[in-house]
Amino acid sequence: MAVGRTVRGLALACHPGPTVAVTALTALLAWSAGHTLGRGALVTTAVLTGQLSIGWSNDLLDARRDRAVGRTDKPLAAGDLTESVVRTACGAALAVCVVLSLACGWASGLVHLLLGVASGWAYNLWFKRTPLSPLPYAVAFGALPAVVTLALPSPTWPPAWVLVTGALLGVGAHLLNALPDLADDEATGVRGLPHRLGARVVRWLAPAVLLAGSVVAAYGPGLDGTGLGLLAACVALAVVAVVGRGRLPFVAAVLIALANVVSLVARS
Template sequence: MVHAPGRRTAPPLRALVVATHAGPTVAVTTTAALLAVAAGVPPGRVVLLAVAVLAGQVSIGWSNDWLDADRDRTVARADKPVAQGAVTPDLLRTLAAGSAAAAVVLSLLLGPVPGLLLLVLVASGWAYNAGLKRTAASVLPYATGFGALPAGVVAAAPGAPAAPWWLVTAGAALGAAAHLANAAPDLEDDLATGVRGLPHRIGARGSAVGCAVLLGAASLVLVAGPEGAPSAAGWAVLALAVPAVAVAALAGTARFRRAAFPAVMLLTVLDVALLLAGGAAVT
């Protein structure tokens, strides 16, 4: 591979790790593993589930960078190794297919029901990368995939009841919010290369408001959804969530963007904590 004189490229292994979209991949895998522990999944199955989810997330990251290689080169994405010449699209395609196949095998080892539910997330990610990201329905793969994830995790626990509606609903809301937040920094680059998903159609302000509302709704569902009255901790979360939603909704404005980002992070952390607590509540 020939590089321009003086250009520094990432080492191949590091480039491959970056191309997995390592941050979201680790976050989703860790959340799934912790939710499995909270739901009473036996330790051996927790490990199997975590590896299955990891394989699926890695395949989604690699397929994204493979399919978007030309587009990322056009806008010279500095955060994409394939756009910088550190890894080839052909290699990413091969690795994406291999890791997707591994995700199928590992997921189904957990059983048909949890396996298929976990694979909904993988299929949703691939569908998004393959074209849905360019449509007004771009949010659907996120909502569908992350709604199925807690259902699959809970189903992996022997004898566990089906995941309750509020756990699945909250997962879907978190997934949809993640889509709006994740797309926001790249709106201009995406528009320049013909990508017009839902965030691009409603703009930065609309995406910020939508993200904030979805995160707030997830908080409300996770606190009020389980049987019985909300706990004191639940009321405390809602007391924090209300002003955080208001501030997070300002993320689409340049003036309040710095203040809004911590509010988005606070809501996300609160919702993930509530999601894990919800996993314990279904056992």
Template sequence: MSVTRAWVRAAHPVPVMVVTAWTACLAVSVGHSAASGALVTLAVLTGQLSVGWLNDLVDAARDARAGRACKPVAQGRLARATVAAMVLGSAVSAAALTALCGRAAALAHLLALLSAWVYDLGVKATAWSVLPYLVSFGLLPGVVTFALPGAPAPPVWLVVSGALLGCAAHFVNTLPDLADDARVGVRGLPHRLGAAGSSVAAALTLLGSALALAAAPRLGGELRLLALAALLTAALAAVVGLLWLGVRGGGARLAFPTVLLVAALEMGLLLTAGTSVGAAG
């Protein structure tokens, strides 16, 4: 594994790319200019890098005991002191970039990052493990809208959709590692619910996210009906698949791509329809 590849893998690239892409799509949807949209997206990207690297740094000992060869920090391919420096550097960069977007956006981003860091630092092993996902993903729309002129608040439906999507991601991301995590002492909410319970929870939160976005009263645009049909069809298919997984077991690694698909379609809906933000939300 090359050094560059090790750094990319340690950052948890898929979640980083999804959150960054979702931010970019939302920035376009709410009317950011190219410059301001790029700034807020870059701020979120650097913040996500700090979260991913911190996760691998904190979990290095547990990952080594579990024999996870895909974890560069646990395998000694990246020095822990260097990773710690990168966590700090990316966090400071994220804070500085968001500060350029205004105080409200900077505060929302800081709270979202604090929530994610708290998860990495221990909440992931408790019954409250889903709460940081709920908070961080719920705050993400605010990071984007507060960066607009006048710092308008995000509409409630967008906050709900983001928060529920984050919850679904937490449940399905944990499914493949339930047994390994249990052996090293991680007992988050998905572990306590088990594979079946986590599959049901993921299905319900994923459907809720899609419905919150689909029912948005101020989401318009000529392609809205087509985008809505694609989103709801994919969401319902994902729900059926997750529920089947919960009943029959197996195929846990297919669960995360279902959430990615729905997230991608939500991005498409935001891009094609556009979003109005402001006091009336």
């Protein structure tokens, strides 16, 4: 029972939503780039372990603040996990990430570790409390396609439009991810850019940033029927995000992000 409780707590403490989303995006990018099953699994697992280390370090650093605002959804704050267990898991994930990343090749490994994983840790340690909070997301998401293509037998950098679309996707993801926790973060002194702008501004800024990514993804590889169709859908969703009520704007913005992912996978 204790083991099961620990495993469940670690799964919840790793920020499973973002971790699964980034890992799935990596797997799709690896498939799109033409990786073999084994090589694609290696790259994807390297990214997964990096995401686990970022998620666990975030909860470790936020444990005191989460307790202060009564975050019962956080295993550390709720007492379902001890800090020593999460610290051990975090260190192990980071060590495995270094080994797997370098096994993908020096270029891919260094890009992943220095631009991807380091950006996530830098966000947790400092950037999340500053107006520059979107920067690590832009760098990490922008670099992710390069982690995949630099791991190919013939390493190559992705086109510039892919990097820009990834960066804008990252900024939009940061804005959307911050929305549900704005009040709790403010109460404990965390004031990144979304907190300084306020929920009302972030609700229209997130789809605007994501729509900018849609434009880049549509025109970057040359506008065709697929690109035009995705762009038209994103414009319609952006309108819904601006004029909708309740959770509709949030859902519309998430769908724009998914459309941008489709563009990255299908058109890069």
